[in-house]
Amino acid sequence: MNALLRRLGAMTVDGVWRLGFMARFFFALLRYSGQSFRRLPLTIREIYFSGVLSLLIILVSGLFVGLVLGLQGYDILQRFGSSDALGIMVALSLLRELGPVVAGLLFASRAGSAVTAEIGLMKTTEQLQAMDMMAVNPIARVAAPRFWGGVISMPLLAAMFSAMGIFGGWLIGVVAIGVDDGAFWSQMRASVDFRYDIVNGAIKSFVFGVAVSLIAVFEGYDCQPTAEGVSRAITRTVVSSALAILALDFVLTSFMFRGL
Amino acid sequence: MSRTTLDLWVGLFVALGFAALVFLAVKVGSYADASGGTTYAVEAAFDNIGGLKARAPVKSAGVVVGRVGGIRFDSQNYRAIVRLDLDGRYEFPVDTSASILTSGLLGEQYIGLDPGADSEILKGGDKLQITQSAVVLEKLIGQFLFNKAAGTPAHETPAQ
Numbered sequence A: 001m002n003a004l005l006r007r008l009g010a011m012t013v014d015g016v017w018r019l020g021f022m023a024r025f026f027f028a029l030l031r032y033s034g035q036s037f038r039r040l041p042l043t044i045r046e047i048y049f050s051g052v053l054s055l056l057i058i059l060v061s062g063l064f065v066g067l068v069l070g071l072q073g074y075d076i077l078q079r080f081g082s083s084d085a086l087g088i089m090v091a092l093s094l095l096r097e098l099g100p101v102v103a104g105l106l107f108a109s110r111a112g113s114a115v116t117a118e119i120g121l122m123k124t125t126e127q128l129q130a131m132d133m134m135a136v137n138p139i140a141r142v143a144a145p146r147f148w149g150g151v152i153s154m155p156l157l158a159a160m161f162s163a164m165g166i167f168g169g170w171l172i173g174v175v176a177i178g179v180d181d182g183a184f185w186s187q188m189r190a191s192v193d194f195r196y197d198i199v200n201g202a203i204k205s206f207v208f209g210v211a212v213s214l215i216a217v218f219e220g221y222d223c224q225p226t227a228e229g230v231s232r233a234i235t236r237t238v239v240s241s242a243l244a245i246l247a248l249d250f251v252l253t254s255f256m257f258r259g260l
Numbered sequence B: 001m002s003r004t005t006l007d008l009w010v011g012l013f014v015a016l017g018f019a020a021l022v023f024l025a026v027k028v029g030s031y032a033d034a035s036g037g038t039t040y041a042v043e044a045a046f047d048n049i050g051g052l053k054a055r056a057p058v059k060s061a062g063v064v065v066g067r068v069g070g071i072r073f074d075s076q077n078y079r080a081i082v083r084l085d086l087d088g089r090y091e092f093p094v095d096t097s098a099s100i101l102t103s104g105l106l107g108e109q110y111i112g113l114d115p116g117a118d119s120e121i122l123k124g125g126d127k128l129q130i131t132q133s134a135v136v137l138e139k140l141i142g143q144f145l146f147n148k149a150a151g152t153p154a155h156e157t158p159a160q
Helices: A002-031 A033-037 A040-050 A052-080 A083-124 A127-133 A138-177 A181-191 A194-222 A227-256 B003-028 B137-151
Strands: B039-046 B057-060 B063-074 B079-087 B097-102 B109-114 B130-132
Touching: A002 A033, A002 A138, A002 A194, A033 A040, A033 A138, A040 A052, A040 A083, A040 A138, A040 B003, A052 A083, A052 A138, A052 B003, A083 A127, A083 A138, A083 A181, A083 A194, A083 A227, A083 B003, A127 A138, A138 A181, A138 A194, A138 B003, A181 B003, A194 A227, A194 B003, B039 B063, B039 B097, B039 B130, B057 B079
Parallel strands: B057 B109, B097 B130
Antiparallel strands: B039 B079, B057 B063, B063 B079, B097 B109
8 A cells, every 4th residue: 555655656756747847848948949040950951851751641641531521521411401511511620620630640650759769869879968068059959940840840731731631522522522613612711710710720730739849859858868768758759749639639629619 | 961952842841831821711711701801890689689699690682791799688678789890891871770580491690781771871889779689480380380279260170
């Protein structure tokens, strides 16, 4: 009993300590961001690795999600004789939920894991300490550019995911099934509000970008400097990113879309 | 990879991202309609607003001319006060009447404005005098059944 309680206490203290360390790490990241922005090519390089290289998986997944939404949406809506509303359904589900969330999950597993692996390996091979010895701040030189690369890439990727998905829904609905083209677009335009749907979706994707990038950079920076430690850190990045995205999505949705 | 190719790819990526955002804003969303232009608010009191929601459209002659800005309850007169944010481009006479209508049989509820004939124009803060409440389907059916029962004597039932 005593041991069990002690274990629980140790776990709690450990968790709180890690959370505090993460918060301090986040503030350090923000503090040294100015320094890293002065060397912009570093951040541009990271946008290339996180954003440009994720482009293919995001676009292809977006297309397939849109195709599925087109098929499923048509199947359900035609029962109520309102297959003209297919555009609304595809656009709203992508802009509000699927775009930010699925793009965020893909981004976490494609780019977040790579960032963790890279920083973890740098730590394992003592490159971070070497930088510190040369009076180069590893947070400004290594962590901040990767963080901002992810934060900038994520909303753009989510927007492309949504656009691609709507194209996919159009392909199935209008080209393949034969829903009226004019009704598809005009109903969509009448119901999708710029401020309410598109901006809120973009805010979601930005928040997910911050969460995923912070988790990825932190897990890499905090990992045990062994081969096993790096692999564990990568697993933790993907798992906690996914959990963070889904939990944050619920919180944000409950604030943004309450039907007034 | 050389610096310039990298810059080119990132530039292409960012441009694509913004192109997607513009596509969503212009083609998918109604950015042009919600241009954030000036609006003016007028109020209307209804006995019953049915299922009217904030942000529901306000239409005149079928054209969207504004949105429902807010709904509150007037505890003095026990009526619902609806604020209408009307587009500044459109002007209406002061004796315009507002009614709560339903688009289609099951569609959303909206407010229809029927312009009056007065030469004076509605300004922000004005109150619409003539309003017509939402039709509550249950009441309508109840009334219909009641009239039917009252209007047909028992020996003249169509069953014969």
